[in-house]
Each structure stands twice: as structure tokens, then as C-alpha cells.
Amino acid sequence: MRDVAIIGVGITKFGELWDKSFRALITEAGTKAILDAGIEGKDIDALFVGSMSPGRFIGQEHIGALVADSSGLHVMNIPTTRVENACASGGLALRQAYISVASGIHDIVVVGGVEKMTDVIGGEATDILAMAADQEWEAFFGVTFPALYAMIARRHMHEYGTTREQLAEVAVKNHDNGLLNPNAHFRRKITVDSVLNATMVADPLTVLDCSPISDGAAALVLAPLDKAKQYTDKIVKISGSGQASDSLALHGREDICTFKATVEAARQAYKQAGVEPKDIDLAEVHDCFTIAEILAIEDLGFVKKGEGGKATEEGRTRIDGDIPINPSGGLKAKGHPVGATGIAQAAEVVLQLRGEAGERQVKDAEIGLTHNIGGSGATCVVHILEVV
Amino acid sequence: MRDVAIIGVGITKFGELWDKSFRALITEAGTKAILDAGIEGKDIDALFVGSMSPGRFIGQEHIGALVADSSGLHVMNIPTTRVENACASGGLALRQAYISVASGIHDIVVVGGVEKMTDVIGGEATDILAMAADQEWEAFFGVTFPALYAMIARRHMHEYGTTREQLAEVAVKNHDNGLLNPNAHFRRKITVDSVLNATMVADPLTVLDCSPISDGAAALVLAPLDKAKQYTDKIVKISGSGQASDSLALHGREDICTFKATVEAARQAYKQAGVEPKDIDLAEVHDCFTIAEILAIEDLGFVKKGEGGKATEEGRTRIDGDIPINPSGGLKAKGHPVGATGIAQAAEVVLQLRGEAGERQVKDAEIGLTHNIGGSGATCVVHILEVV
Structure with missing residues (x-):
């Protein structure tokens, strides 16, 4: 297994963000992470995304494809995978992304986590x-x-x-x-x-x-450690x-x-x-x-x-x-x-x-x-x- | 990356299985796959499971943990991951399981796919x-x-x-x-x-x-190709x-x-x-x-x-x-x-x-x-x- 680095981070404001949609939030976080890493869309080999229950919170599953689409990366047919393990969905998406780079199957991978929780009322959020x-x-x-x-x-x-x-x-x-x-x-x-x-x-x-019940998204860019310096000097392993x-x-x-x-x-x-x-x-x-x-x-x-x-x-x-x-x-x-x-x-x-x-x-x-x-x-x- | 083999398969009957729950189905498929592979619970390093919308079909997310629990493997704290990409959830779970073995991070991995669709009425299934x-x-x-x-x-x-x-x-x-x-x-x-x-x-x-709208589950056991022969002679790469x-x-x-x-x-x-x-x-x-x-x-x-x-x-x-x-x-x-x-x-x-x-x-x-x-x-x- 190869060493893996995080070369970019992006995060949105967290809060009751009624003016921002699920896809707007994850796209904002991903774009920030990509800019932070100094990479371009064409450098990206795969996307992973963690989300717990978009099927109940916003009536949408198939989140991998949604994220590729909303970020325009579907044009390059980039593989995208959603991972879910309740509130550990984000951490687990990071782990899957990490394994995919460590294995050598992908080089540059963007991994995001997102939830839009305030479009349902409080009692329903508790049920979800x-x-x-x-x-x-x-x-x-x-x-x-x-x-x-x-x-x-x-x-x-x-x-x-x-x-x-x-x-x-x-x-x-x-x-x-x-x-x-x-x-x-x-x-x-x-x-x-x-x-x-x-x-x-x-x-x-x-x-x-x-x-609290919050809306928000965050994203990271991963790369093999030995290639990370090509993109940025800000490298964390x-x-x-x-x-x-x-x-x-x-x-x-x-x-x-x-x-x-x-x-x-x-x-x-x-x-x-x-x-x-x-x-x-x-x-x-x-x-x-x-x-x-x-x-x-x-x-x-x-x-x-x-x-x-x-x-x-x-x-x-x-x-x-x-x-x-x-x-x-x-x-x-x-x-x-x-x-x-x-x-x-x-x-x-x-x-x-x-x-x-x-x-x-x-x-x-x-x-x-x-x-x-x-x-x-x-x-x-x-x-x-x-x-x- | 290592070569990976499939050493066990298990599948349930598919159909309108009102007498079988989501957890009963995935446990049945997983148990059949484990028996087919000739492995025991203690041999298993990780579980992956594909499921599209258990949050809407049966009101349950956190499917990775559910599957570990219903199969008794949580006792060994085995890592379990749910993957979702709509009707490609199963194929994608297989791919994640494959990558995890190919990378060397895990040896024996069980990957399952499951959906229980007939506990909601037809119109709601179409919505889901x-x-x-x-x-x-x-x-x-x-x-x-x-x-x-x-x-x-x-x-x-x-x-x-x-x-x-x-x-x-x-x-x-x-x-x-x-x-x-x-x-x-x-x-x-x-x-x-x-x-x-x-x-x-x-x-x-x-x-x-x-x-049709069906209930059912299937499971596979993956292993590194060079270790597969330890368990079974029935090996597919x-x-x-x-x-x-x-x-x-x-x-x-x-x-x-x-x-x-x-x-x-x-x-x-x-x-x-x-x-x-x-x-x-x-x-x-x-x-x-x-x-x-x-x-x-x-x-x-x-x-x-x-x-x-x-x-x-x-x-x-x-x-x-x-x-x-x-x-x-x-x-x-x-x-x-x-x-x-x-x-x-x-x-x-x-x-x-x-x-x-x-x-x-x-x-x-x-x-x-x-x-x-x-x-x-x-x-x-x-x-x-x-x-x-």
C-alpha cells in the first residue's frame, strides 16, 4: 500500500442554510478543496461522498452520481461512490477514498461529506x-x-x-x-x-x-504522497x-x-x-x-x-x-x-x-x-x- | 495490487418474501456464502453491503452495523461499510470490497447486497x-x-x-x-x-x-488469490x-x-x-x-x-x-x-x-x-x- 496525503480542504459554513441546496453545498465544498489543492477537474480520478439519509432528508438517493453531475465531473465519466454508516458516513467515505489511493487504483481522489437536514421539521429530523x-x-x-x-x-x-x-x-x-x-x-x-x-x-x-440539526458540507483532496508535491506544498499525511x-x-x-x-x-x-x-x-x-x-x-x-x-x-x-x-x-x-x-x-x-x-x-x-x-x-x- | 478471488457465493430466493425481514435475508445470504467458502466467522476481516434505500423501504439506515449485528460478527468488531449508488449499490459494494482486498488492507471480506421492497405499497415503491x-x-x-x-x-x-x-x-x-x-x-x-x-x-x-419489485439478498466471499486455495478449490478470479x-x-x-x-x-x-x-x-x-x-x-x-x-x-x-x-x-x-x-x-x-x-x-x-x-x-x- 502506498502512503496517502491530503492536499486540499474545503468547508462550507455550517448552520440552518435554507438558501443553499444539498447539491450547492457539496459543490461549494468540493470546489474549495480543489482550488486549495491547486488541481483541475481533469486531474481527478474518482469521487467519494458520505451522506447519511438524503433519501429521507431531501428525497434523493444515488448521491454519487448527483455529486459528479452537480460538479460537472460526469462529463469525464469519473467514478463516484456514496458511503453510508449513519453519522460516521463522512469518516468512512474518507477511509474508502484513502484505501482507493493506497491501493494504487486511483491517484487523485476527492472525498466529500454532506447533509441537508433543515428542509424537514424538527420531529421528522429526530425520526430520521x-x-x-x-x-x-x-x-x-x-x-x-x-x-x-x-x-x-x-x-x-x-x-x-x-x-x-x-x-x-x-x-x-x-x-x-x-x-x-x-x-x-x-x-x-x-x-x-x-x-x-x-x-x-x-x-x-x-x-x-x-x-444541533445543521446543513453543511466539507471536502478533501487525496493524492499518493510521492505525487503530492506536484500539486501543492501544503501536505498532510x-x-x-x-x-x-x-x-x-x-x-x-x-x-x-x-x-x-x-x-x-x-x-x-x-x-x-x-x-x-x-x-x-x-x-x-x-x-x-x-x-x-x-x-x-x-x-x-x-x-x-x-x-x-x-x-x-x-x-x-x-x-x-x-x-x-x-x-x-x-x-x-x-x-x-x-x-x-x-x-x-x-x-x-x-x-x-x-x-x-x-x-x-x-x-x-x-x-x-x-x-x-x-x-x-x-x-x-x-x-x-x-x-x- | 493483489489478485482477488471469489471463493464463496450465497443467494436467497427472490420474490415477495413477506415472511422474511431485511436482516433475515442478508444474514441468510451471508451464511450461505460463508459455508460455501468453507470459512468461519473468525476468518473474516471486513464486511461490505450494498443497499439502495433501506431508509425509505424499511425505515433503517446504518446498514453496515445492522449487518454486522444480525450476523453476530459485531462481537469481533469487524468493520462494516454500506455502499449506495441506487440500483448499482451491489456492484459498487463488490468493487469496494475488491479494492479493499486488492490493496492488502483486508484478506477475507464478505460482501452482500440486499433490499426489502415489498413492505411498502406499489406507488410508494415507485416513488422510492x-x-x-x-x-x-x-x-x-x-x-x-x-x-x-x-x-x-x-x-x-x-x-x-x-x-x-x-x-x-x-x-x-x-x-x-x-x-x-x-x-x-x-x-x-x-x-x-x-x-x-x-x-x-x-x-x-x-x-x-x-x-418486478422484489425482496432478496446475495453475498460473496472474497480472498487474495494466493490465499484462496487454503479455503476452497472452487475459485473464480x-x-x-x-x-x-x-x-x-x-x-x-x-x-x-x-x-x-x-x-x-x-x-x-x-x-x-x-x-x-x-x-x-x-x-x-x-x-x-x-x-x-x-x-x-x-x-x-x-x-x-x-x-x-x-x-x-x-x-x-x-x-x-x-x-x-x-x-x-x-x-x-x-x-x-x-x-x-x-x-x-x-x-x-x-x-x-x-x-x-x-x-x-x-x-x-x-x-x-x-x-x-x-x-x-x-x-x-x-x-x-x-x-x-
């Missing part, structure tokens, strides 16, 4: 997202994602003494980071008190513990890629406070990259709910099991902490257009490693990690990126 | 399938797939003198083949007259020119894999009588395999409508452009003809559970190349081809398989 859970054994009985993560939070509090305030600190920190990100869905400061006193969604999670599964339903697991898919995907990625958790300078993790970020930093090995809440409270995960988590604002503040999330995470890490993250720049960042979850942890994709 | 067309520029204005293919048929008749009877001959031949396939959705003989006099769907296509796109909407093309995505995908596959159309002993092509099979045999180079109707009428595409097409019965008679189709095509070719196709066996078959289309030709995936 519930399709990432086990429809027959969870969603059918009325369990929504906030409810599943609330159960995880309650158990984590019981097992490890994690406090309600520690959960809130995740949201406060990610909103502080989002203030520094021009593309973030939410750019306003919140406090622990405002999280605690916000509308209850599923006890103990209030609405400020939950990531994909040094590790891991993927794992777990039971679709939460009740199928021995322990709901550890996501085994995260542990296994991270093990693969660390091994391939030849690094350990302590070598990671920053990480973009899947904070769909505040408790999810606490699980993530534990399962990725940044802190000991059960100490995620404490580490957050102590400020260790802030941009100036010893393990900066979600400098972009994360899903919580940057927004969570589900299919775009995994690609947007990688886009943020690339910008950080290139020293182009502006006010939210993590100092001396050389190795970064992305962590993208599908459902309540049934899919996990982890990538490790390094400055070349 | 229309999401493979351009929703904003075709489906929104009331154009359904039979209508799109009817326009292609009318134009083909105008350009090349293809007759209504020649279209019907495709259906008659495929029903004759389906009679010989125990898993086929339809196992009854039809005649040219019965096709011509059936209920009109979209002029000139009657209901007997159209493939994937010698070529091609994929291409075209405009999503039919109106975006210069010529609707040629699917450029087919021509380009076939060019790639022939080149990789080092063979020409005349070397192919049999093909499973995407006959979602009778006109589609005529386009396919022309675009794949089996006959000259415009002569597909004549070749069919002359019996050249029958099991005992010089280029047997769809010995399984094709989408028309075997059935068309859309996500399963591309995998089922490969399963049929493998059985033919192994000499295990029973009454429908093509004599001396050594090289076979599969041709899987998404939408009205916006995606095409072609594979060439050879006896080792």
Missing part, C-alpha cells in the same frame, strides 16, 4: 436520525438518540462519579472554541449554568448538551486509518460506558501510524452529546477510563490544554450535518497541522486525530494525520 | 425508486423510471429500427431462463404476444417489459473491475441510446482483464427494462450499436446462443431487489464458471461479465470474472 439506531429494537419503542446517550450519561455518572457540571463543561468549552471558528453553526458563549438550566431533552441532558463495529442496539453490549468500536478502531490507527495517545497534539472527536466527548477521550486513551469528566473540568481539553479536543467547536458548536461531520473533522485537523487555524490554532500541532461515530457507537472510524 | 433519478429535474415533474426507459426505447426504435417485438423477445428469453432458476421471482413462460398485450406502463413498455458515471438526469446527455458510463466502465474492465467482448462466454446485464438489455449488449460491445434488438430476435443471447445474456433470468425474471442485484449477478456468473448452474448452465463457460446500472445509466459498474 433514529434510523441510525436499531429501528426494530430501539427506535420502534420510542427511544431517540438523546435518550440513548442520556442512559450512557447516567451510567457513567453512577460508575465513575462524573458530575452533571462536568458534562456541561464539554459544551462550554466547545462553544468557546466555536466562537473562534467563522464556519461554526453556533458562535455564542454559554456557561455551566446556562447548560444546566436549559430545556431538558432526556435527563440528565439538556438541549445545550446536544449537537494519513498515517493511520482504523474502523470497527459494535452491536447496533445499545442493549447488545456488556458495558455502555466504553465504546468498543472506538477502542478497536483507535488500536488499528495507532498501530499503523506507530504512535500512542500521548503523541497526539489535538483531536476532533464525535461529541454529538456532551457525554460522547467524555467517552471518546477515555476510549481513545487520552485519559484513564472514568476521568474524562475530571479532565474536562480541569481544562486539559481546551485549546491551550495538554490534549486539545475539538478546537473547531466540535459537533456541539461547529454543527453536525451528519454526513459532513467526519470530513469536517479531518478538514479541521489538516488546517491545524498546516498552522492555518487562525484564532483557534493549537500551538506546535504536528500529529492530529479524528474520531467519527455512527449511531450510539455501532460504527467508529479513526484517522491519524501528520505533518509531512 | 424515483430517488435514483434526478429528484429536482426529473422525479419532481412526475417522470418515473418506466417513463425514462420508455423514452430511451422510443428513441432507439426511431434511430435503429428496433421493433416492439424485439423488445418483447428480451422478456420472453429471460422468463425462459428464469424457469430454470429455482431462486427466481418469476418462473412462468411468457410469449411475445403476452408481452405486447400486457397492461401498458409507459408506451411502448408494458408491465412485462419491466422488472476477479480479473477486471470498472466504474464510471454520467449525468444523473437523462436530459444531460448528448445521446440517450448509448450509456457512456457502461462504455467507459467496460473499457476499464476489459483493459484490466486483457480480454475483448468476443472473449466473454456469458454476461449478466442490467435488464431493469427490456430496452436496457438491448442497450447493454450494444454498449458492452457484444453486438454493433443498433443491432441489439436483432441479435435478441435471432436467439444469439439465449443460453445456447453465441453470447448468452442473463442465464439467471436477469432482473426481469429472477427479480430485482435493487441493492442485491449487482451481487446476485456476480453470484450467477461464479456458479456458471464453476459449472454449478444446473439446467441453465452455459456450456464451457470460462470468462463471464457482470454489468450493474444505477438509475438511467448515471452509474455503471462492470466486473469480469474468470475460472482460475
Whole structure:
């Protein structure tokens, strides 16, 4: 397998973008990534796109062809593939694109992630997202994602003494980071008190513990490392890629406070990259709910099991902490257009490693990690990126 | 890239299977493929699955995790990926699985295709399938797939003198083949007259020119060629894999009588395999409508452009003809559970190349081809398989 580099990134504003269509968003992100890489359409060998449920959100499947068409690349009959694994669709599209370049079957590949979620009303969006859970054994009985993560939070509090305030600190920190990100869905400061006193969604999670329903897209350009310098000097290498599964339903697991898919995907990625958790300078993790970020930093090995809440409270995960988590604002503040999330995470890490993250720049960042979850942890994709 | 073999196949009955769920179907096909390959669960490195619109057909996304879970493989945290490109989802899942083995990232990979289409009523199934067309520029204005293919048929008749009877001959031949396939959705003989006099769907296509709404699943086991013999003696090599796109909407093309995505995908596959159309002993092509099979045999180079109707009428595409097409019965008679189709095509070719196709066996078959289309030709995936 060949080494693979990311040579271009593009991202749209995330938010309630009623004036932009699905195809407009993905085309905007892709065009930005292509311009950033300094390539032209004729250089592109293949497209991959991650999207969770365009069939329900916008009444369109066959997204691979749609993206080729909307970007004009169908004229060259470029192969295009959609990948779906719920909210891990973007991360998994990146992994498929990575494998296709590493294998030698393609050279220059564009991979995008996109979701247009605000064209349906809130209740329907919740129904659609519930399709990432086990429809027959969870969603059918009325369990929504906030409810599943609330159960995880309650158990984590019981097992490890994690406090309600520690959960809130995740949201406060990610909103502080989002203030520094021009593309973030939410750019306003919140406090622990405002999280605690916000509308209850599923006890103990209030609405400020939950990531929003967002529209948006992000894209990357991949190339074989040995050819990357032909196009640009801004090269980041994909040094590790891991993927794992777990039971679709939460009740199928021995322990709901550890996501085994995260542990296994991270093990693969660390091994391939030849690094350990302590070598990671920053990480973009899947904070769909505040408790999810606490699980993530534990399962990725940044802190000991059960100490995620404490580490957050102590400020260790802030941009100036010893393990900066979600400098972009994360899903919580940057927004969570589900299919775009995994690609947007990688886009943020690339910008950080290139020293182009502006006010939210993590100092001396050389190795970064992305962590993208599908459902309540049934899919996990982890990538490790390094400055070349 | 390593050579890749198919070492196991499994297929369910296709039809209106109201007593079998989506997860039961894919698990049945996967289990059959695993048993056929002589492997065990612990040998499997990854799963891929093609499915077009489970989000609309059964209210479930996150299909990769669902399949791992329903097959019990989540216990080993096996990575699972869903691929979607409309009715080419199965063929494209096979291509991703192939690339993952060829790259060296995985050894033993199971790839399945599945769709459960009969849990919604007919009109809704048509709406769901229309999401493979351009929703904003075709489906929104009331154009359904039979209508799109009817326009292609009318134009083909105008350009090349293809007759209504020649279209019907495709259906008659495929029903004759389906009679010989125990898993086929339809196992009854039809005649040219019965096709011509059936209920009109979209002029000139009657209901007997159209493939049915079916439930079903199919699966394959892939392995590196040099390790395949460890597991089984029944080895077929994937010698070529091609994929291409075209405009999503039919109106975006210069010529609707040629699917450029087919021509380009076939060019790639022939080149990789080092063979020409005349070397192919049999093909499973995407006959979602009778006109589609005529386009396919022309675009794949089996006959000259415009002569597909004549070749069919002359019996050249029958099991005992010089280029047997769809010995399984094709989408028309075997059935068309859309996500399963591309995998089922490969399963049929493998059985033919192994000499295990029973009454429908093509004599001396050594090289076979599969041709899987998404939408009205916006995606095409072609594979060439050879006896080792």
C-alpha cells in the first residue's frame, strides 16, 4: 500500500442554510478543496461522498452520481461512490477514498461529506436520525438518540462519579472554541449554568448538551504522497486509518460506558501510524452529546477510563490544554450535518497541522486525530494525520 | 495490487418474501456464502453491503452495523461499510470490497447486497425508486423510471429500427431462463404476444417489459488469490473491475441510446482483464427494462450499436446462443431487489464458471461479465470474472 496525503480542504459554513441546496453545498465544498489543492477537474480520478439519509432528508438517493453531475465531473465519466454508516458516513467515505489511493487504483481522489437536514421539521429530523439506531429494537419503542446517550450519561455518572457540571463543561468549552471558528453553526458563549438550566431533552441532558440539526458540507483532496508535491506544498499525511463495529442496539453490549468500536478502531490507527495517545497534539472527536466527548477521550486513551469528566473540568481539553479536543467547536458548536461531520473533522485537523487555524490554532500541532461515530457507537472510524 | 478471488457465493430466493425481514435475508445470504467458502466467522476481516434505500423501504439506515449485528460478527468488531449508488449499490459494494482486498488492507471480506421492497405499497415503491433519478429535474415533474426507459426505447426504435417485438423477445428469453432458476421471482413462460398485450406502463413498455419489485439478498466471499486455495478449490478470479458515471438526469446527455458510463466502465474492465467482448462466454446485464438489455449488449460491445434488438430476435443471447445474456433470468425474471442485484449477478456468473448452474448452465463457460446500472445509466459498474 502506498502512503496517502491530503492536499486540499474545503468547508462550507455550517448552520440552518435554507438558501443553499444539498447539491450547492457539496459543490461549494468540493470546489474549495480543489482550488486549495491547486488541481483541475481533469486531474481527478474518482469521487467519494458520505451522506447519511438524503433519501429521507431531501428525497434523493444515488448521491454519487448527483455529486459528479452537480460538479460537472460526469462529463469525464469519473467514478463516484456514496458511503453510508449513519453519522460516521463522512469518516468512512474518507477511509474508502484513502484505501482507493493506497491501493494504487486511483491517484487523485476527492472525498466529500454532506447533509441537508433543515428542509424537514424538527420531529421528522429526530425520526430520521433514529434510523441510525436499531429501528426494530430501539427506535420502534420510542427511544431517540438523546435518550440513548442520556442512559450512557447516567451510567457513567453512577460508575465513575462524573458530575452533571462536568458534562456541561464539554459544551462550554466547545462553544468557546466555536466562537473562534467563522464556519461554526453556533458562535455564542454559554456557561455551566446556562447548560444546566436549559430545556431538558432526556435527563440528565439538556438541549445545550446536544449537537444541533445543521446543513453543511466539507471536502478533501487525496493524492499518493510521492505525487503530492506536484500539486501543492501544503501536505498532510494519513498515517493511520482504523474502523470497527459494535452491536447496533445499545442493549447488545456488556458495558455502555466504553465504546468498543472506538477502542478497536483507535488500536488499528495507532498501530499503523506507530504512535500512542500521548503523541497526539489535538483531536476532533464525535461529541454529538456532551457525554460522547467524555467517552471518546477515555476510549481513545487520552485519559484513564472514568476521568474524562475530571479532565474536562480541569481544562486539559481546551485549546491551550495538554490534549486539545475539538478546537473547531466540535459537533456541539461547529454543527453536525451528519454526513459532513467526519470530513469536517479531518478538514479541521489538516488546517491545524498546516498552522492555518487562525484564532483557534493549537500551538506546535504536528500529529492530529479524528474520531467519527455512527449511531450510539455501532460504527467508529479513526484517522491519524501528520505533518509531512 | 493483489489478485482477488471469489471463493464463496450465497443467494436467497427472490420474490415477495413477506415472511422474511431485511436482516433475515442478508444474514441468510451471508451464511450461505460463508459455508460455501468453507470459512468461519473468525476468518473474516471486513464486511461490505450494498443497499439502495433501506431508509425509505424499511425505515433503517446504518446498514453496515445492522449487518454486522444480525450476523453476530459485531462481537469481533469487524468493520462494516454500506455502499449506495441506487440500483448499482451491489456492484459498487463488490468493487469496494475488491479494492479493499486488492490493496492488502483486508484478506477475507464478505460482501452482500440486499433490499426489502415489498413492505411498502406499489406507488410508494415507485416513488422510492424515483430517488435514483434526478429528484429536482426529473422525479419532481412526475417522470418515473418506466417513463425514462420508455423514452430511451422510443428513441432507439426511431434511430435503429428496433421493433416492439424485439423488445418483447428480451422478456420472453429471460422468463425462459428464469424457469430454470429455482431462486427466481418469476418462473412462468411468457410469449411475445403476452408481452405486447400486457397492461401498458409507459408506451411502448408494458408491465412485462419491466422488472418486478422484489425482496432478496446475495453475498460473496472474497480472498487474495494466493490465499484462496487454503479455503476452497472452487475459485473464480476477479480479473477486471470498472466504474464510471454520467449525468444523473437523462436530459444531460448528448445521446440517450448509448450509456457512456457502461462504455467507459467496460473499457476499464476489459483493459484490466486483457480480454475483448468476443472473449466473454456469458454476461449478466442490467435488464431493469427490456430496452436496457438491448442497450447493454450494444454498449458492452457484444453486438454493433443498433443491432441489439436483432441479435435478441435471432436467439444469439439465449443460453445456447453465441453470447448468452442473463442465464439467471436477469432482473426481469429472477427479480430485482435493487441493492442485491449487482451481487446476485456476480453470484450467477461464479456458479456458471464453476459449472454449478444446473439446467441453465452455459456450456464451457470460462470468462463471464457482470454489468450493474444505477438509475438511467448515471452509474455503471462492470466486473469480469474468470475460472482460475
